[in-house]
Amino acid sequence: MKAVVCTRYGAPEVLKLQQVAMPEPGPGEIRVKVMTTTVTVADFRVRSMTVPKPFGLVMRFVLGFRKPRNPILGMEIAGVVDQVGAQVTRFKVGDKVMGPTLKGFGGYAAYRVFKSTDPLVHLPTNYSFRQGAALPVGARTALHYLQKVELKKGEHILVYGASGSVGTYTVQLAKHLGAEVTAVCSGKNAEWVKALGADRVLDYTAPRFEEQLRTYDVLFIAVDQWPEAACLPYLKKGGRYTNITRMFIAPRWAWKARKAGQKMVLAGSPPETLAFMEEVKALAEKGVFRPVLDCDYPLEDIRKAHHHVDQGHKKGNVTITVHPETLL
Ligand SMILES: NC(=O)c1ccc[n+]([C@@H]2O[C@H](COP(=O)([O-])OP(=O)(O)OC[C@H]3O[C@@H](n4cnc5c(N)ncnc54)[C@H](OP(=O)(O)O)[C@@H]3O)[C@@H](O)[C@H]2O)c1
Structure with missing residues (x-):
C-alpha cells in the first residue's frame, strides 16, 4: 500500500x-x-x-x-x-x-x-x-483544557491564537458553555472567527492591541506568542490561565499567580480514551464543533x-x- x-x-x-x-x-x-x-x-x-x-x-x-x-x-x-x-x-x-x-x-x-x-x-x-x-486532535484539546480551567457560564474568556485548530474549537465550545468570548487573531481572519461565535475579535497586529484588552476570568493561550509578562496583567484575581504549549512556567509567575489566587494549567496530554472521544463526538453531533x-x-x-x-x-x-x- x-x-x-x-x-x-x-x-x-x-x-x-x-x-x-x-x-x-x-x-x-x-x-x-x-x-x-x-x-x-x-x-x-x-x-x-x-x-x-x-x-x-x-x-x-x-x-x-x-x-x-x-x-x-x-x-x-x-x-x-x-x-x-x-x-x-x-x-x-x-x-x-x-x-x-x-x-x-x-x-x-x-x-x-x-x-x-x-x-x-x-x-x-x-x-x-x-x-x-x-x-479529534483540536477538539479534544479544546475540551480538555476548558474542563481543566472550569469555565463557567457568564465568565469572560480570552482565546489567544483563535484562528488555529485548537483556537477555533475553543471559541466554539466556550460560547456553547455560555461564556463571553474575546478571540485574538490577525485582522485578516477576524470576520470568520467572529462568525464562529466570538463576541469580540482583537487583532494582535494592530498598533494599540493592548489598549483594547480588559481583564478576564480565563486566559486560554493556544499559540505561544504572548509572554506571561505581557498577558498575566489581564487575568483577574482568582482567574485561570492555561498555556497548552508550555509544560513549565518561570517560578516567579507561578508564585505571583498563587498570591493572586490564580490557577495555572500547563500542557499535558488530553486523555486518548474512547470515553473522551465519545464526548467530543457528542458535541460534534450537536453542532457545537464545526x-x-x-x-x-x-x-x-x-x-x-x-x-x-x-x-x-x-x-x-x-x-x-x-x-x-x-x-x-
Ligand atoms: N497540549 C496539547 O495537548 C496540545 C494539543 C494540540 C496542540 N497543541 C499545541 O497547541 C499549539 C496550537 O496548535 P494549533 O494546531 O491550534 O495551531 P495552528 O493551527 O498552527 O495555529 C496557527 C494559528 O496561529 C496564529 N498565530 C501565528 N502567530 C501568531 C501570533 N504571533 N499571535 C497570535 N496568533 C498567531 C495564526 O493566526 P494568524 O494567521 O491570524 O496570525 C494561525 O491561525 C501548537 O503549539 C501545538 O503544538 C497542544
Missing part, C-alpha cells in the same frame, strides 16, 4: 511516498481504509524535532534518535472499516469512523490497523471525511501541506485526501 515515510528529522523533504506492507488485523482488531488525515502542529514538531530545548534528548529517546521509530506520521484520521478481526463487535465492514492516532501515529497511509478498544468512534452522520479527520477547513492536499503533495503548516498561519485545519479515487 502507499504511505508517506519520514526518513529522518528535518524539512518537509524528508517525507517520502513509498510502498509499504499492507497491515493485517488480528483478533480484536480492525483495519481502516484511511480516507482523510491531517497535518497537525504535532506532525510538524515530530517531523522537524522542534521541541523546547531541554526536551530534545528526551524526545529523541521517546520517538527515535535519528528518525521517528514509527516513521509513518499522521495524528488523526477518518475512514471506512474494511476488515474486522475475530471477537470484534463494535464495528462492521463499511462503518465510517474517525479518531486520533497520536499513540503510534500512522495516518499518512492508505490503511491503518486499530484495536477495537482504541478511541475510534463512528463518524457523525452530519460530517464529511474531511471534517471527521480534522476533529471544523474549520483550510486547504486540502492529496497524499502525494504531503510536502506542500507540511510547508503550509510550517508557516504557523493555517486557518483551522489542513487536510490530506488519501484515496481521491474513492471520493469521486
